[in-house]
Amino acid sequence: MDGSGKQRPTMADVAERAGVSRALVSIVFRDQPGASPQTRDRVLRVADEIGYRPDSAARLLARGRSRTLGVMFTVHQPFHADLVEGIYPEAERLGYDVLLSATAQGRGEAKAIEALLGHRCEAVILLGPGAQPKDIDALGHRTVTVSVGRRVPHARVDSVHTAEGKGVRQAMEHLVELGHRRIVHIDGGRGPGSAERRRAYRAAMRRHGLEPELRVIPGDHTEQSGMETGRLLLDERDHGRPLPTAVLAGNDRCAMGLLMTLTQAGVGVPRDLSVVGYDDSHLSHLMPIGLTTVRQDAVLMAEYAVRFAVERLEGTAPEPREAVLDPKLTVRGTSGPPPEGVGGGNR
Amino acid sequence: MDGSGKQRPTMADVAERAGVSRALVSIVFRDQPGASPQTRDRVLRVADEIGYRPDSAARLLARGRSRTLGVMFTVHQPFHADLVEGIYPEAERLGYDVLLSATAQGRGEAKAIEALLGHRCEAVILLGPGAQPKDIDALGHRTVTVSVGRRVPHARVDSVHTAEGKGVRQAMEHLVELGHRRIVHIDGGRGPGSAERRRAYRAAMRRHGLEPELRVIPGDHTEQSGMETGRLLLDERDHGRPLPTAVLAGNDRCAMGLLMTLTQAGVGVPRDLSVVGYDDSHLSHLMPIGLTTVRQDAVLMAEYAVRFAVERLEGTAPEPREAVLDPKLTVRGTSGPPPEGVGGGNR
DNA sequence: GCGCGCTACTAGCGCGCTCTAGGCGAGTAC
DNA sequence: GTACTCGCCTAGAGCGCGCTAGTAGCGCGC
Structure with a gap:
């Protein structure tokens, strides 16, 4: 009296029980004109009684379109969750x-x-895809594709990302203005946006005459990476090399890892060292003093991504487009002036 | 020359191009006997050429079964990601x-x-469902359902969870053995497992004669909650009430939030205060000194959940079952003896 | 010659739905 | 009266596949 024996009710069941044709039931469920209010009611009531629910597979097969957007994401990325x-x-x-x-x-x-x-x-929406540009391009030729968080220059895909350069520039201005000179950058490896962030960091350092202090530490977009960098910096300090006064992390996760390592080791943030993240994922609000970070508006990015996909599908915008959103530095508690006397690099 | 005009190739296209019948293509794609190796090769080659890929909607419709498991989860829960x-x-x-x-x-x-x-x-696999037991039961009557992380006592669902009591008991033994007496518990609210954890905490306190120190602080399974508790405790300390020497958090996220707040405020962990989490999600490895936590084996739980669902579906196990996994205390760096002299509650 | 079994293949129905092309009766225009 | 519209409804084709029943061809034994 259960389980496999229990056949899922179909439209035909509803139709029969309501004394109408299958087509009429279909009309009712698609909310289309062509059924009287009474019939509509009766059909819906009967459907509810027998627990009918439209089968999306069949529906999808019957009408040519699936009206479905596929989203590829990474389970462990909080920004993807956003x-x-x-x-x-x-x-x-x-x-x-x-x-x-x-x-x-x-x-x-x-x-x-x-x-x-x-x-x-x-359509397929790829969140921070790591695939080769040529593979993404190939996918873009097969189906409407949107890349979020990563530019894919010559590929046939829509893309939504932030003006990485601008964000990094803002962060760097902020730090320099506070008086920092010894600012290092933890790289995001092949992660989305990393190349642009790295470039912008380099440019900013040069622009402010800090080329001698320029330092890019290899890493990626994980807490692990932030922690390793933290350990590296502490280790160096113990061997005589001064800590940087500020760190521009590859993203928030990396910044978090770094913070954990440093604060646990007794390094005061921002007293001894400032940290700036990137993303403004949920994580950044969660810290007691708040992570200073470059805000990427996840909701806005998501909206663009969906709209791009839909407009391509519906022919409103036949050609792939690119949305470059303005990031915005969000100053919270992890950034402040460099420690007294250190100045940040004047040896 | 793109997009909507491009019809997705079907089996018929492959069949025609390979000079065979549709049925034969079907056989090849289902990997069934009844096609010669040469034909098989040719069909696969042709399919690849024209970019054919089986349509799962149609496939699902045709064979009665979808062979699909649905998983409900919460984007922001790291343990769900695991x-x-x-x-x-x-x-x-x-x-x-x-x-x-x-x-x-x-x-x-x-x-x-x-x-x-x-x-x-x-079948539906619910990760840490928050719904009312009666709703879950109703779902269980409609389809094969597995609840992960939460017991649903009298409902028609399989369930996979850990022996919460055992885990909490281990954690408490550990803390008491270290010398802690003033141990508080941050509650998980309506979160999965919270009720059992709370009960076990109370029982353990009583068993060790620590009833006067017993304290449950309301909370939930988020970093936010941990941070709020942290602020609460610090605030109390500033008003003369001593900090507890150990905190048993509702889960790892909560423990993380607490840790952030405390360490940033200069409270040494585990020097001044020990923290124990629950879950052993990815988070716990990520901390420099490591979060002492009660390990719930995510992979094992996942395997049980899938197997329960499949065995119910395939009639191997017609009745819903319950898997209660043994949790295991994983001692890392956030737990240690209570601060000298404080002892942990001997006023 | 015949029947037999076996491999390699095909015809065609049906899964549950959408959608086009209508049917039927009542109202309206002339 | 005829013609037409309009609201409500139905018949039936077909979406892309799986699958059952069946056929063609071939070697084999007698």
């Missing part, structure tokens, strides 16, 4: 369904995308 | 597809579940 949260409501508003596919250990981007395509997503 | 990572490989191993549906701001559990059912998931 983006996903923004994607749902915008997609719903435009009448699209959302399918998530995560990359994870042992499940690469290719696999995640494959799954989305198999489910007939009309 | 679970999702474990679910994918196990599902794949058993030949099932995975569909994710996130709860988020403005997208409650009901909506997330609705989406899964609409996509014909045969």
